[in-house]
Amino acid sequence: MAVRPDETHAQPLDRRLAVAPMMQCTDRHCRAFHRLLTRRTLLYTEMVTANAVLHGERDKLLGFSPAEHPVALQLGGADPDALAQSAAIAEARGYDEVNLNVGCPSDRVQNATFGACLMARPELVADCVAAMRAAVSRIPVTVKTRIGIDDSDDDAFLRHFVDTVAERGGCSVFIIHARKAWLQGLSPKENREKPPLNHARVHRLKRERPELEILTNGGIQDLDGVEEQLNHVDGVMLGRAAYDHPWLLADADRRIYGETNPVADREAAIDGLIAHARELHAAGTPVRAVTRHALGLCSGLPGARHWRRHLSEAARRDDAPPEVIAEAFARVRTGVRMAA
Structure with a gap:
């Protein structure tokens, strides 16, 4: 052929x-x-x-x-x-x-x-x-x-x-x-x-x-x-x-x-996500445009449910600030510490 x-x-x-x-x-x-x-x-x-x-x-x-x-x-x-x-x-x-x-x-x-x-x-x-x-x-x-x-x-x-x-x-x-x-x-x-x-x-x-x-x-x-x-x-x-x-x-x-991964941990990924959300926010695009795709980012961690819930609720507004991502991840950290 x-x-x-x-x-x-x-x-x-x-x-x-x-x-x-x-x-x-x-x-x-x-x-x-x-x-x-x-x-x-x-x-x-x-x-x-x-x-x-x-x-x-x-x-x-x-x-x-x-x-x-x-x-x-x-x-x-x-x-x-x-x-x-x-x-x-x-x-x-x-x-x-x-x-x-x-x-x-x-x-x-x-x-x-x-x-x-x-x-x-x-x-x-x-x-x-x-x-x-x-x-x-x-x-x-x-x-x-x-x-x-x-x-x-x-x-x-x-x-x-x-x-x-x-x-x-x-x-x-x-x-x-x-x-x-x-x-x-x-x-x-x-x-x-x-x-x-x-x-x-x-x-x-x-x-x-x-x-x-x-x-x-x-x-x-x-x-x-x-x-x-x-x-x-x-x-x-x-x-x-x-x-x-x-x-x-x-x-x-x-x-x-066989190459180096671009992020070493979830915290580095969260920093990148926040930076992207800030660009969107400055351009008038709601941060939920990206956060809706990141609801599974913390899957498997003890605080994953809090991450999903906070992003789903706090990022819903058109004027929600990028900081809602950091707030959601703080809840994940709390869940991880409690599980430990």
Whole structure:
């Protein structure tokens, strides 16, 4: 199988670890917070539809800080021309990768005929990817998908999809959620939890298609799980585990990349969070824009419940000062001392 590599990207992205695109979660403030904890992990935006890129508030939808690099834009859509234009805009905006969503099972996405339902139309996905690749000159175009949909749920179906998109579209990087999607009858949340995980199918795909870069996603809870998966695939994408328990990212640079972690302890992370909140506050953005993403930062500590409660209540106001973060962490310290 001939696959043309992404020779246009001078320094290939290191995708050993990534944080998944999550709707209502991985906005620019979430990514800024995660970047305090890890310099190397690849971060993804929420999914943005191609039509929104072309016709919406582009600065609001696509804006990001240079500190977020490496950062990828995930696009949703099924029109090759619209996706190509959006990919070109993403490259001009400075994104390091553009990713096509072929995994979201929500009714809204299906009604627009994109997301996971596109697995049944691999030729169209290939055309979309080819058009996107032709529109960019420096960044890779990747695909995030599932292992199957509905009753199309075997190795042959997944191989046919991947082979078609690789050969016809030129895609060499696939991020695979190791669950199939039920297009009817399950909510998006249920589709993240109920279909059984089958990472072994992703592992087999990597063995059978070693020339492709394959990442696995789904149900991996910690860095131990990441390291185990890296024995079989090229990279791992963490979703809810990284969002709900972000402190696990604070040891990612050391364990996954063999580099020094950017923060030594939670107190250093809190200092960085407060500094970011002060920037937001000075610009007129409520501090809850970032604190809502940090509710899990103290998970596992005796004062974690006080941290969550104080941030949820004290940061609710538009004029809440950044100091509410320090107040919340003081309650954590109290809980730790009492537990000791």
